[in-house]
Amino acid sequence: MTARPFDLGGKVAIVTGGNGGIGLGMAQGLGEAGAAVAIVGRNAAKSEQAIADLKSRGVKAISVSADVTDKDAIGAMVARARSELGRIDILVNNAGMSIRKPPHVLELDEWERVIDTNLTSAFLCSKAVHSAMKDAGGGKVINIGSMMSIFGASFAPAYAASKGGIVQFTRACACAWAADNIQVNAILPGWIDTDLTRRARVEVNGLHERVLARTPAARWGDISDFAGIAVFLASPASDFVTGTAIPVDGGYSIAG
Numbered sequence: 001m002t003a004r005p006f007d008l009g010g011k012v013a014i015v016t017g018g019n020g021g022i023g024l025g026m027a028q029g030l031g032e033a034g035a036a037v038a039i040v041g042r043n044a045a046k047s048e049q050a051i052a053d054l055k056s057r058g059v060k061a062i063s064v065s066a067d068v069t070d071k072d073a074i075g076a077m078v079a080r081a082r083s084e085l086g087r088i089d090i091l092v093n094n095a096g097m098s099i100r101k102p103p104h105v106l107e108l109d110e111w112e113r114v115i116d117t118n119l120t121s122a123f124l125c126s127k128a129v130h131s132a133m134k135d136a137g138g139g140k141v142i143n144i145g146s147m148m149s150i151f152g153a154s155f156a157p158a159y160a161a162s163k164g165g166i167v168q169f170t171r172a173c174a175c176a177w178a179a180d181n182i183q184v185n186a187i188l189p190g191w192i193d194t195d196l197t198r199r200a201r202v203e204v205n206g207l208h209e210r211v212l213a214r215t216p217a218a219r220w221g222d223i224s225d226f227a228g229i230a231v232f233l234a235s236p237a238s239d240f241v242t243g244t245a246i247p248v249d250g251g252y253s254i255a256g
């Protein structure tokens with residue numbers, strides 16, 4: 001363990017979906033702990049705003065436009081982050097989406113869109129950074145699961161399959177890459193106030209109240225709640241922590 005276990009000075013992080021929501025919260029934390037950050041997304045206006053936010057915090061940040069379901073775009077994204085920022089030490093597989101339909105109504109193309117965005121992207125991005133991390137002597141991969149990595153939900157079959165898969169993918173990579181000094185962990189967010197859930201709150205009657213009633217902390221999570229866990233899992237403080245799936249949920253998953 002180093003003298004400054006949470007210091008990310010000199011490190012470089014890629015955060016997919018880092019231009020908004022939970023990804024931006026993690027990019028803020030990583031940047032404020034000293035890392036240079038490449039945020040990845042498709043929406044140029046959102047990315048521009050996120051870069052301005054990060055720069056106002058004194059963070060060295062670039063935005064790379066890429067669709068994480070596109071293997072070639074991922075290759076180009078990793079190459080650009082590496083050439084502009086010099087190295088890659090941390091990958092956060094955060095980009096995600098959901099389609100709210102029960103399994104007997106969901107179409108195959110909708111299933112594939114969710115699985116490709118939430119799960120296959122994590123495989124492709126992790127594979128794309130592996131050699132850079134191995135050559136540098138180690139690295140950190142942080143995958144974003146969900147409460148639906150644990151619980152069932154009638155309205156989210158593809159989302160739940162992708163988020164359950166993220167936990168097992170995390171464990172597989174943790175075992176495969178331990179010898180390369182690459183630690184791989186997952187974060188399981190509870191109900192967090194972002195664009196994703198803002199839409200659900202409008203569409204689903206009573207969701208807001210049900211979340212408050214079930215969450216011991218009695219509030220929705222904020223994107224700033226993800227800064228600390230990101231820094232921990234990206235820093236030397238977690239060098240002997242690998243293959244875990246850590247809820248950041250205000251107690252939602254342990255409430256009776």
Ligand code: NDP
Pocket residue numbers: 016017018019020021022023040041042043044046066067068069094095096097117118144145146147188189190191192193194195196197
């Ligand atoms: P947001 O909708 O705010 O953010 C999702 C991000 O993913 C956006 O920045 C978006 O960027 C990016 N993204 C989506 N699809 C693609 C794609 N194909 N290629 C590149 N980027 C993409 O949602 P959250 O912040 O809430 O979600 C972040 C992660 O956290 C997701 O994996 C989600 O499943 C997970 N999560 C969220 C919870 C919550 O309560 N909010 C709870 C549990 C898990 P752009 O618009 O530029 O494409």
